[in-house]
Amino acid sequence: MTANGATLAASNIHKAFGDNQVLKGASLSVARGEVVTLIGASGSGKSTFLRCLNLLEMPQQGELAIGTHRFTFGTGLRAPADAQLAQLRQNVGMVFQHFNLFPHMSVLRNLTEGPVQVKGLSQVEADALGRDLLAKVGLADKADAYPSRLSGGQKQRVAIARALAMKPDVMLFDEPTSALDPELVGEVLAVIRNLAAEGMTMVLVTHEMAFAADVSSRVGFMNDGVMAEVGTADEIIRQPKSERLKAFLSRFHGAG
Amino acid sequence: MYVWDFAALKPYWPLIWQGLLVTIFYTVTTVAAGLVIGLVVGILRTNSPRWITMPLRFYIEVFRCTPLLVQLVWVYYALPVLIGVDMSPAMACFVTLSLYAGSFYAEIFRGGIEAVDKGQWEAGRAIGMRRGKIFRRIVLPQAIQVMIPSFINQTIMQLKNTSLVSVVAVGDLLYQGSVITATSYRPLEVYSTIAVLYFVVLFPLTLVADQIELKLGAHR
Numbered sequence: 001m002t003a004n005g006a007t008l009a010a011s012n013i014h015k016a017f018g019d020n021q022v023l024k025g026a027s028l029s030v031a032r033g034e035v036v037t038l039i040g041a042s043g044s045g046k047s048t049f050l051r052c053l054n055l056l057e058m059p060q061q062g063e064l065a066i067g068t069h070r071f072t073f074g075t076g077l078r079a080p081a082d083a084q085l086a087q088l089r090q091n092v093g094m095v096f097q098h099f100n101l102f103p104h105m106s107v108l109r110n111l112t113e114g115p116v117q118v119k120g121l122s123q124v125e126a127d128a129l130g131r132d133l134l135a136k137v138g139l140a141d142k143a144d145a146y147p148s149r150l151s152g153g154q155k156q157r158v159a160i161a162r163a164l165a166m167k168p169d170v171m172l173f174d175e176p177t178s179a180l181d182p183e184l185v186g187e188v189l190a191v192i193r194n195l196a197a198e199g200m201t202m203v204l205v206t207h208e209m210a211f212a213a214d215v216s217s218r219v220g221f222m223n224d225g226v227m228a229e230v231g232t233a234d235e236i237i238r239q240p241k242s243e244r245l246k247a248f249l250s251r252f253h254g255a256g
Numbered sequence: 257m258y259v260w261d262f263a264a265l266k267p268y269w270p271l272i273w274q275g276l277l278v279t280i281f282y283t284v285t286t287v288a289a290g291l292v293i294g295l296v297v298g299i300l301r302t303n304s305p306r307w308i309t310m311p312l313r314f315y316i317e318v319f320r321c322t323p324l325l326v327q328l329v330w331v332y333y334a335l336p337v338l339i340g341v342d343m344s345p346a347m348a349c350f351v352t353l354s355l356y357a358g359s360f361y362a363e364i365f366r367g368g369i370e371a372v373d374k375g376q377w378e379a380g381r382a383i384g385m386r387r388g389k390i391f392r393r394i395v396l397p398q399a400i401q402v403m404i405p406s407f408i409n410q411t412i413m414q415l416k417n418t419s420l421v422s423v424v425a426v427g428d429l430l431y432q433g434s435v436i437t438a439t440s441y442r443p444l445e446v447y448s449t450i451a452v453l454y455f456v457v458l459f460p461l462t463l464v465a466d467q468i469e470l471k472l473g474a475h476r
Contacts, residue, residue, distance in 0.1 A: 054382060056378055056381060056382065082386055082387060083386070085381070086381075086384045086385065086386050087384070088384075089381060089382055089383065089384040090383070090384035092382075093382070093383075094382040096375060096378065096379065096382075098375055100373070100375035100376060100378060100379035101379070102376065102379065102394055103398065104397050104398055104401070113383065113385075113393070113394075114383035114384060114385070117385060117389060117393065118383060118384040118385055119384075162383065163382070163383070165383075166383055166384065
């Protein structure tokens with residue numbers, strides 16, 4: 001736990017790709033059991049910010065604290081070692097927009113790869129864990145199938161189960177339903193909703209406004225590389241006050 | 257009208273077999289050495305600083321863009337003068353064929369590795385895997401699937417290319433053919449037989465390749 005009781009605290013995160021300054025001092029702190037969704041226009045930096053939380057992107061400046069892992073970034077400071085990054089990521093699960101399942105492994109092997117290869121569980125232990133998680137996401141019968149045989153919604157549920165198999169403290173979701181056909185979105189959101197109900201700490205980037213309003217403890221609105229506004233779903237989505245937030249949300253009327 | 261007389265080759269069969277064995281020997285050893293070279297060079301080229309990738313690129317392009325026959329003759333005649341080391345014909349052939357195969361395999365490996373979606377690396381990193389492990393367990397197996405057709409193709413070429421060793425008097429199948437021709441005066445029978453032998457060795461290889469490809473593609 002960090003000093004202020006948050007399980008995750010990112011502050012003043014800066015990240016540029018070449019000349020393109022994507023994050024200009026974005027901050028967020030998340031308490032244990034909270035579900036925080038990040039919304040914002042494309043290009044506002046929300047996915048990049050999320051990817052900074054498990055250091056798939058390395059911030060150029062700022063601080064990140066997750067559980068007992070602490071990182072400070074800045075010019076002249078050494079980048080974290082590969083081993084430190086691997087340690088952090090064991091505790092931070094991530095679900096990608098495009099699933100990124102391992103196509104050459106069965107569904108069950110996708111789930112057990114991390115526990116066996118990273119945590120050193122036996123294959124038998126990992127298999128049991130994996131089957132439990134597949135049952136939890138409603139895919140117990142797909143254990144031996146290969147990812148190519150699954151629908152998009154099923155793939156994403158497997159990807160969620162794969163991340164959960166590491167028993168992470170925090171789960172990150174990067175637009176988990178954006179690559180799905182509309183009729184498959186619901187089954188993935190249902191799984192995420194269940195996780196929220198179980199008290200999993202989560203940060204989500206999403207365009208599903210109704211879902212965000214429904215599931216979030218708090219919502220962060222990102223604009224131009226900073227966390228412009230943070231508040232409850234009521235404050236941010238249902239009764240937005242600022243003009244730029246109203247303008248952004250007006251584009252979602254009737255959607256989601 | 258020419259009268260074919262394959263029976264005239266009967267006394268030469270031991271020589272032909274010997275030549276075939278030499279051909280297979282050079283294929284197997286230079287494919288093996290070429291694969292090792294190709295894997296190392298291919299991997300280095302995908303994630304190394306320029307001062308490493310530039311010389312490797314140079315090596316690859318030199319061997320890809322000059323005829324193998326020229327390389328063979330050059331390594332056998334010119335290289336010893338240049339570095340002052342005598343090389344037996346067998347050694348020159350082994351070195352040249354291995355480097356030649358290595359340059360092509362390196363490009364196949366590099367292409368295969370780079371064809372694997374970047375998301376696979378990220379998925380591995382996201383569950384806490386280290387770089388080497390992601391490469392071995394996630395990326396390489398997928399890269400090899402992509403590479404199999406080109407790899408088989410190159411290996412078939414390699415077996416045929418071993419015929420060039422005959423120019424420096426290494427006794428492969430083609431060399432024995434020319435020796436037998438000189439004494440039997442039966443070039444049509446000799447070269448027909450040799451062509452059939454190359455085909456008989458290689459054709460089953462293409463069938464095996466088809467099977468492997470089918471199997472590997474099964475879960476795509």
